[in-house]
Amino acid sequence: MTLNLGVIGTGAIGRDHIRRCSTTLSGARVAAVSDIDPVQARAAIAPFESEALLFETGEALIASPSVDAVLVTSWGPTHAAFVHAAIAAGKPVFCEKPLATTAADCLSIVKAEAATGKRLVQVGFMRPYDSGYRALRQVLRDNTLGTVLMIHAAHRNPTVGANYTTDMAITDTLIHELDVLRWLIEDDYVSAQVIFPRRSRHARADLRDPQIVLLETAKGIRIDVEIFVNCRYGYDIQCEIVGEEGIARLPEPSAVTLRHQARLGTPILTDWKDRFIAAYDVELQDFIDGVRDGALKGPSAWDGYAAAVAADACVLAQRTGAVEPIVLDRAAAGV
Numbered sequence: 001m002t003l004n005l006g007v008i009g010t011g012a013i014g015r016d017h018i019r020r021c022s023t024t025l026s027g028a029r030v031a032a033v034s035d036i037d038p039v040q041a042r043a044a045i046a047p048f049e050s051e052a053l054l055f056e057t058g059e060a061l062i063a064s065p066s067v068d069a070v071l072v073t074s075w076g077p078t079h080a081a082f083v084h085a086a087i088a089a090g091k092p093v094f095c096e097k098p099l100a101t102t103a104a105d106c107l108s109i110v111k112a113e114a115a116t117g118k119r120l121v122q123v124g125f126m127r128p129y130d131s132g133y134r135a136l137r138q139v140l141r142d143n144t145l146g147t148v149l150m151i152h153a154a155h156r157n158p159t160v161g162a163n164y165t166t167d168m169a170i171t172d173t174l175i176h177e178l179d180v181l182r183w184l185i186e187d188d189y190v191s192a193q194v195i196f197p198r199r200s201r202h203a204r205a206d207l208r209d210p211q212i213v214l215l216e217t218a219k220g221i222r223i224d225v226e227i228f229v230n231c232r233y234g235y236d237i238q239c240e241i242v243g244e245e246g247i248a249r250l251p252e253p254s255a256v257t258l259r260h261q262a263r264l265g266t267p268i269l270t271d272w273k274d275r276f277i278a279a280y281d282v283e284l285q286d287f288i289d290g291v292r293d294g295a296l297k298g299p300s301a302w303d304g305y306a307a308a309v310a311a312d313a314c315v316l317a318q319r320t321g322a323v324e325p326i327v328l329d330r331a332a333a334g335v
């Protein structure tokens with residue numbers, strides 16, 4: 001039976017998910033859309049599903065019997081209310097990151113979902129679906145590196161928009177590392193510190209760029225992540241895991257090697273959308289399959305909460321310069 005999806009928020013990622021559900025993935029169709037801009041919502045769905053329903057509000061879409069499962073792709077501050085409404089309606093919900101804009105709101109979602117006794121929430125962290133990160137995790141699971149000691153990572157963008165602020169380096173950029181590194185090493189963070197090196201002249205005067213985030217995990221692994229959002233040369237994601245028996249690196253995206261004009265090299269991507277494009281397909285197909293099988297497997301509400309708690313500590317550490325603790329409230333969550 002085809003799964004009827006309702007999409008709330010038809011901006012950039014919402015439209016992209018509508019396209020992939022309608023043209024690339026199997027087992028689902030977009031049966032309903034909603035956006036505060038109804039003209040845009042109608043235009044987003046029109047090329048794919050002429051019979052899709054248009055709802056005035058996300059709440060009405062969630063309540064509709066025409067919708068089996070919900071994709072929340074609206075602005076971050078709206079996510080928590082829509083996810084709560086989906087849980088209350090007993091409908092599976094895929095929520096783009098962030099699950100909620102505060103750790104407290106993430107925790108309330110964890111509790112609401114737990115109270116139903118069912119897994120209903122998947123958070124849109126796509127890097128665990130990237131083939132390179134999956135291969136890296138397999139190396140760790142095979143214990144090829146022995147005990148993991150350190151991780152050196154980097155998240156570099158060529159440039160950022162005028163509205164990008166220093167704390168967004170954590171909440172919008174580092175948030176993906178916070179999720180995927182925790183998933184890779186199957187360990188939780190216990191502290192964070194942020195160091196600001198010399199500022200790049202390419203960064204706006206009010207933006208601290210680059211930044212180095214230092215994390216420590218419960219097992220004592222030390223992680224450094226360079227965030228450099230005006231690096232100029234490309235969109236570049238690096239991850240090197242250092243173990244007692246060896247080192248493993250995230251593979252580079254595949255590209256043709258060129259011997260050209262006395263140079264040997266491969267191009268570097270410049271647009272973040274291209275870097276994980278395949279992972280978005282695998283991620284959403286996994287949600288569709290998980291709903292149909294009655295067993296969601298992707299990033300959970302707890303993962304969304306864990307990322308939010310770590311991000312809060314990093315933002316605080318930006319201001320204090322101190323080592324800030326990262327504490328997950330397992331007792332309150334009942335896990």
Ligand SMILES: NC(=O)c1ccc[n+]([C@@H]2O[C@H](COP(=O)([O-])OP(=O)(O)OC[C@H]3O[C@@H](n4cnc5c(N)ncnc54)[C@H](O)[C@@H]3O)[C@@H](O)[C@H]2O)c1
Binds near residue numbers: 010036057074096
């Ligand atoms: N996983 C990823 O890599 C990734 C990539 C891009 C965006 N995102 C996340 O997806 C979300 C959306 O990002 P975007 O780039 O598509 O933003 P966007 O601004 O392009 O689109 C957001 C849409 O939500 C709509 N909206 C806002 N409030 C609404 C409401 N109450 N009801 C219905 N619609 C509402 C807006 O009108 C807009 O069309 C953000 O949380 C963002 O962080 C995740």
